[in-house]
Amino acid sequence: MMTDLSSQVVAVTGASSGIGEATALACARAGAAVALAARRSDRIEALAARITEEGGRAIALPTDVGEESQARDFVERTHSELGRLDVLVNNAGVMLLGPIESAPTEEWRRMIHANVFGVLYCTHAALPLMREQGSGHIVNVSSVAGRVARAGSGVYNLTKFGVGAFSESLRQEGVAMGVRVTTIEPGAVATELAAHNRPEVLEQMAKRFAGVTPLAAEDVAGAILYAIGQPANVSVNEVLVRPSGQGG
Ligand SMILES: NC(=O)c1ccc[n+]([C@@H]2O[C@H](COP(=O)([O-])OP(=O)(O)OC[C@H]3O[C@@H](n4cnc5c(N)ncnc54)[C@H](OP(=O)(O)O)[C@@H]3O)[C@@H](O)[C@H]2O)c1
Numbered sequence: 001m002m003t004d005l006s007s008q009v010v011a012v013t014g015a016s017s018g019i020g021e022a023t024a025l026a027c028a029r030a031g032a033a034v035a036l037a038a039r040r041s042d043r044i045e046a047l048a049a050r051i052t053e054e055g056g057r058a059i060a061l062p063t064d065v066g067e068e069s070q071a072r073d074f075v076e077r078t079h080s081e082l083g084r085l086d087v088l089v090n091n092a093g094v095m096l097l098g099p100i101e102s103a104p105t106e107e108w109r110r111m112i113h114a115n116v117f118g119v120l121y122c123t124h125a126a127l128p129l130m131r132e133q134g135s136g137h138i139v140n141v142s143s144v145a146g147r148v149a150r151a152g153s154g155v156y157n158l159t160k161f162g163v164g165a166f167s168e169s170l171r172q173e174g175v176a177m178g179v180r181v182t183t184i185e186p187g188a189v190a191t192e193l194a195a196h197n198r199p200e201v202l203e204q205m206a207k208r209f210a211g212v213t214p215l216a217a218e219d220v221a222g223a224i225l226y227a228i229g230q231p232a233n234v235s236v237n238e239v240l241v242r243p244s245g246q247g248g
Contacts, residue, residue: 003229006031009085010228011078013065013122014092016043018191019141022217023089023224028056030225035078037063038092057082065092065118075125084133087228088126090119091141093159095193098201100154108155115159123170127179136179137228140167141220144187144242152204171237180235182227187242188214212245 010027014020016038024034028051036044041062051058059081063074079085093115096107119140130136145153146160164183171181188209194202220241227236 003030003225005229008032008087009078009082010087010089011035011075011085012089012091013037013118015047016040018193019189019217019220020091021047022221023091025051026221026225028058033057033082035082036060037065037074039064065122066113068121071118071121072125075122079129085126085129085136087137087139088122089139089224090122092118093141094196095156097153097156097197099152111155111159116162119163119166130179131177134178138170138179139182139184139224139227141184144185144240146185147240148248182236183238184220184223185238185240186215186220187246188212189217189220190214191217212243215243
């Protein structure tokens with residue numbers, strides 16, 4: 001059955017590609033008004049235009065979620081322009097893998113900027129609005145890498161384990177505010193995420209995932225829709241979803 005999100009407002013970070021784009025589209029098709037954040041304004045503007053052409057409601061708000069003032073503007077403009085804030089999907093992220101020794105430390109900063117500070121700043125801006133509303137739902141996109149650490153993934157693991165711990169703490173604090181929290185932990189998904197890695201890292205990843213058919217971004221969007229489409233008395237706290245062929 002199609003989840004009915006009509007009259008809901010959903011803010012999605014990292015909506016310019018992959019899981020965020022698929023989630024925003026799926027939410028809009030389920031009737032939600034959506035706010036789209038990412039740095040590539042052309043991509044989110046094109047997605048907003050597509051949703052509008054389909055009869056939906058969408059606004060594109062170019063944002064670097066790791067910059068506190070931009071994250072706050074995104075969340076507050078979503079609320080002021082679309083009238084509410086029912087769901088915040090903290091999805092924006094970067095995955096730059098490779099051994100810790102001799103890693104370009106700029107890669108660490110880029111991951112912590114988006115995967116950690118992005119989640120923190122957007123959440124911080126959303127909570128007072130959701131408290132005042134008496135309801136809200138925050139979905140944090142972590143990863144299997146937030147549950148299982150591996151050599152060659154140390155700092156990405158650090159960011160995603162951090163998201164898992166933060167989400168559980170937030171879940172407990174959210175209970176008194178009527179705010180539900182869900183952590184989504186996908187395995188391999190066919191998106192642009194891996195493509196930003198150095199060639200030697202890409203080679204390693206190809207070996208590790210040889211023979212695994214990855215999930216589509218739409219599969220993960222389906223898991224997010226499942227979580228946010230539940231009745232108010234149901235709080236789906238975690239969804240770990242791997243491709244059927246992925247062992248580790
Ligand atoms: N693909 C997988 O296998 C997989 C598995 C587990 C978890 N995940 C998680 O899923 C989430 C989405 O990734 P994806 O697979 O859909 O990859 P993707 O296609 O590369 O999408 C990443 C999104 O994050 C945005 N982003 C990155 N840094 C940002 C920043 N500083 N400010 C605002 N937006 C930013 C990108 O937009 P701009 O570049 O336009 O800003 C893009 O829209 C990530 O958190 C990732 O860790 C992915």
